[in-house]
Amino acid sequence: MTGSPRLDPIDQKPRYRLVAESLAARIRAGDYPAGTKMPADKDLVDQLRVSRTTVREAMIALELMGLVVTRYGAGAFVAAVLPPEAPDLSGLPGYFELVEARFAFEPEIAAIAAGTLTPAATARLRAAIEGMCDETATLAEVEACDRDFHLCVAQATGNAVFAQVVGEFWHARQQFPEWTRLNNRQGPADIARFSRAEHQAILDALAAGDAAAARAAMQLHCRNSGQPLLERWRRLEEEGAAPQSPAAGRVLRRTAS
Incomplete structure (x- = not known):
């Protein structure tokens, strides 16, 4: 008797982490070139259809990855030099x-x-x-x-x-x-x-x-x-x-x- 096929568990990730991973991939692909300004929070909210809090959490995660820097009164910018590999943030809370x-x-x-x-x-x-x-x-x-x-x-x-x-x-x-x-x-x-x-x-x-x-x-x-x-x-x-x-x-x- 053949048993049921084994299913892989679903990885439950917080939404902010999914947003951070998506933006990180876009940055590394060159869609957001090094040194350029990231889209404003409100634009990311509209495009990604997530809350502003989720976007902020994601941007903080991108800072921890070394992909984004923030400047007072100016906003968030892609880092001038991207790190070779982003740290694993899988266990990190928002x-x-x-x-x-x-x-x-x-x-x-x-x-x-x-x-x-x-x-x-x-x-x-x-x-x-x-x-x-x-x-x-x-x-x-x-x-x-x-x-x-x-x-x-x-x-x-x-x-x-x-x-x-x-x-x-x-x-x-x-x-x-x-x-x-x-x-x-x-x-x-x-x-x-x-x-x-x-x-x-x-x-x-x-x-x-x-x-x-x-x-x-x-x-x-x-x-x-x-x-x-x-x-x-x-x-x-x-x-x-x-x-x-x-x-x-x-x-x-x-x-x-």
Whole structure:
């Protein structure tokens, strides 16, 4: 008796990745020559019949591939020199997906940690803040301290799954070289606000055992962490203010509530 033919599994790819792969193929084929301006977001939306958020995700993926560069006030351009081979982005979430996921999970993790923080964890969090604010530290060292702060909060809950989830957030974040560069907060005022003020507010709430305050402080921090790149893409629009992305909208609505 002959069995049924075996079928290959269907590869379920996010739409933004399909768009990125399509545009990458067009770039490598020379349809968009090196150094020329890419079509505006609104044109890609009309031609591809996808959302503006999908197009933005795709353009960020193309930046990670080294195929596209963006210029403030001018838009996106094909790279002058194309890399020989694009990196594999098959396991990489979308940037907006990562921003939304952090906003959904980390505030609740902070709320739980507010009841379990130990003196040792408190000291570790203080050291991480000081490391982030050290004017002599390299960007990599600042990022390492930032990561340690958020991992420490998750580990303080005593739940290994929470720590793993936050660790995965940071692993994904490290795949976005634009994240650190475009959220560059090297000015003293920005460092004081983001690295010290926002992280200190989280620590103060945790040390006080105030779950509601810890949740609110982490919500604000996660929103501010992702907002600069969202705003950057709005500034690149050529036809005035762009509609807010679904992920950004949900983040902002929940913060305001």
